[in-house]
Amino acid sequence: MATLELNNLHAEVAEDGGETILRGVDLEVSSGEIHALMGPNGSGKSTTAKIIAGHPSYEVTDGEVLLHLDKDEFETDGVEIDDDLTWDLLDLEPNERAALGIFLAFQYPAEIEGVTMVNFLRTALNAKLEEREELFEDDEGEADAEEEDDAGYDTSPMEGDVDEGEVGVAEFQQLLQEKMELLDMDEKFAQRYLNAGFSGGEKKQNEVLQAAILEPSVAVLDEIDSGLDIDRLQDVANGINALREEVGTGVLQITHYQRILDYVEPDYVHIMLDGEIVKEGDADLAKQLEEKGYDWVREDVYETA
Amino acid sequence: MSTQVHASVDESTVRQLSEELGEPEWLLETRLDALDALEDLDFPDVIQTPGRLWTDLADLDYDSLVDPLGAAEEKDQVGPDGVEVLSFTEAVDEHEALIRERFGSVIDPQTNYLTALSTALFSTGTVVYVPERVDAEDVKVRTTMNSRSLFNYTLVVAEESSSVRLLERQETGEDVDGDRYYSGLVEVAAGENAYVQYGSLQNLDQTTYNYQLKEGVADTYGQVDFIDCNAGSRLSKSSVETHLRGDGSETKIVGAFYGHEDQHFDIDARVWHRNENTTADLVTRGVIDDESRSVYEGVQDVGRDAWNTSSYQRENTLMLSDESEADASPKLIINNHDTEASHSATVGQVDESDMFYMGSRAIPERTAKNMLVEGFYVPVLEEIAVDELRDDFERLVRDRLDSRD
């Protein structure tokens, strides 16, 4: 069980006189849950996502971002720690956060020429495994070198060649192929350069593929549904549902639209306005929003305030 | 070579010239300093590769080309209300303080031998002054040269939040036996948030050697755009340069030329990024025909402090004849890594498959070629805000195309 916890998060753009964007965000996402974070443009949704992942453009002025990991979350890492752990993510580099199981699907993924998908993903996976070792070693205390037996998820790549801290090429190819089939992606993607020349939809599919391979504890999906046609929307939704069901990932889904929520039903819906979460509810709230629009929320909120 | 000019031009010539124009002492001093400096100054930079000099300016017989006291011209200077369009002499009379402050502030008179010569000997010019927050369109200056040599000077000052679009053109009138020399210096200063589009159309006759240097400075959020069209002259060295000194300043330098017979064009477009958030776009397109030759140098120079620079340069030359020659050198000098810069250059002929396609639609070869050449200029013509400049250049191109064998 993993829980991502945002407490009273305040943030501004990291430059002199930078604009304040977040004004006290509280949010909790645990393994296996699906949350939808909705709100009009400029309300602070994407900023929230970027701060969770550690984007350098924003400065947190108050509040905290915590990640609680129950010990079952790191049993497969071969460490002997009896207690659950809590990490203050704001102290960690983006790659360390990724290693602990935070995944951000970008609204606008970077295009990187010359680096093939397969090379990139295998490097990322191995970097994650290696970084986890270091992170947990610091916390291990009286370390016991004894390896734990496999107790993880059936499809976990972490069962792999952990001795070298590396997933081998052949093994990885197979893993990649499986995940690509799941998302109905063409095999040739593996040999293409990372996002270079991908269509908008292909990029989004690729983000979900990466989540499937890295098996995060908590995935933040920033407008994963924009620019997708209906077929691809279904593929992407399947990918997200599989993440929850097979990996137990907690999902924070940022979206403008009800559309994807028809395929990935949220357990919780949060509505953001001017840097705060102003309304929370279940899937019905999203439907209400679809009917009445954000003005309804605005009126509702500012009247009561 | 400089001694040649010294033979016919001396201090007394310059003093006489200045006196006839009724100039103040400081201006005479500036002229005399420039004259003095001639001896030590080099000719404008030209590109040299192993065994080849792209343009030879030192080889001209300046002594016989330069006749400073015989200058004759016709000049039209018009502009709308709210903006001052004055002859240089009027401007010195009416705004001496302004002229004294601005003269030589963009182009150092002693930049090179030819700028110094021009400063020492210019007898005519135009000053365009646009006060704060004034928007001016259609400022037009037309110079018709009637003598062996003519040295011209132009100053454009656009104050804060003003804008101006102007067109300056050079032509030759009465015939003169033998070769001629035209020299023009243009200084453009765009103040904070000001916009200047300076267009020029050079159509001197083909016995004229032509040297022009146009430099602009853009202050904070200011923009200086140049449109440099060259059709005439025997040989032209025409340099257009913008100094982006203000934060957020911009420039667009558009060049178009059409060379034929034995014309030689040496065209330079240069931009100096010297502050943050500046943008430059350099676009030049030229056609060369017969035995003509074009030389192009483009420079995008990004200084150490020019953070967040965007800089683009494109140059395309179309060769209509096998005897023509096109030389090009687009350069990038980048000293700040927070830069997005690119340049491209192409040289080629009219596309054969395009010709075939048009032929298959029953368009005769000659018409097809003319259409493609005219089409080639479209991307640069689209940038021109003054209709007259666009129309006239288009007409010049059409005339040249029609006169082809």
Added chain:
Amino acid sequence: MSSDQDHLKETETEARFEFKKEESSAFEAEKGLTEETIRVISEDKDEPEWMLERRLRALKQFRQMPMPDDWPGAPDLSEVDVDEIVPYIRPDIETRGGAENWEDLPDEIQDTFDKLGIPEAEKNALSGVGAQYESEIVYQNMQEQWEEKGVIFCDMDQAVQEHEEILKEHFMTKNVPASDNKFAALHGAIWSGGSFVYVPENVTVQMPVQAYFRMNSDGMGQFEHTLIVAEENSEVHYIEGCSAPKYSEFNLHSGGVEVFVGEGAHVQYSTVQNWSKNTYNLNTKRAIVEKDGTMEWVSGSMGSKATMLYPSSVLKGPGATDNHITIAFAGENQNIDTGAKVYHNAPNTKSTIESKSISKDGGRTNYRGLVHIADGAENSSTSVECDALMFDNESTSDTMPYMEIQESKVDVAHEATVGKIGDEDVFYLQSRGLDDDDAKQMIVAGFIEPITEELPIEYAVELNRLIELEMEGSLG
């Protein structure tokens, strides 16, 4: 204002004059590079009279020619003092070339060798430490195979003795004459060592011919001359130099490379150079390509204080082709000025130039290239692509191409871009678990990928590893 300038000019002139006086008095001293020095070298090598004459003529030209330092942005060569060279090249003076022992090498070089994982014996040979590395044996087997086909691969000194006719015709005559530039002239006067490769008609040499281990004694490898003659329809891939840094106390490397590509022949010349950071690397490399021949230049320039290197191809015969692939990497205090020159002198000739450069920590890279299409070279095409990546604001990246087009039925395209490593790209990779260094290295590897994919695999791996080493410590 002008009077101030005049004053400055005067003092400058005077200073220059003073400098000249000093220089010439040093020149007259015995240690200087004199005719006598050249005679001693030639005599020691037991060279024929014609070679001595060529050396002496080259020396004369060297003295007359100007330094190539007046080009825009050209590296500062004022520290190069050729008179210092004499002790390194005179066989009668006890040599000071290289370091005596491994331990005497600068730490950074030892470090690089260790990280490249090069075995001790090779380290000694490659780093210029005096020990002889028994490279001859490695090549014995291959050489037997080649000899059967009439392929010659030998030391240049040996070639002067044994293949005099070929050398007389091809050595610094129509390809790189000593008059080409000042350092070609110097090279012509004092050249020593290098390789001679001769491939007869219709012969394909399967294995790349490597001069990797040949630079193993003092002085060699600093003024080495490479002569490759590929006859009609032959094929050979020559690999020179090595990615390990080569250390010498004397700071000038001035090699000469001449390639003759016969009709329909195909020559690839690959080199990854990583000279120690005190070296001035000033080379002249040229190929003359006959009808339907193909010349490929692949170069990686990593080390040195300053490099000036512009491999050129003269496409002499119709249908001749040239490919250039270059990578330049400039770190702290390095000025890497490289490029390509191509002369299209016949119809249907084709050239492609692909250049990638990386600058960081105040280093400067410059692409300086010339493409000349002569009148009559119709249906020729050339395409030039230069991309530069800058790491920080102290560095400089310049691009200076020159195109001279005298023929209208051509297709000429040049493109260049300069960019930086994007923060968003780094963040994206970091969010997937790569640390900052790995993320940047991955982006750099991607950037040079189009070039490394053209290199033989072991070179590509080494080049990547070297670039990783160069970036180490400067990142993060």
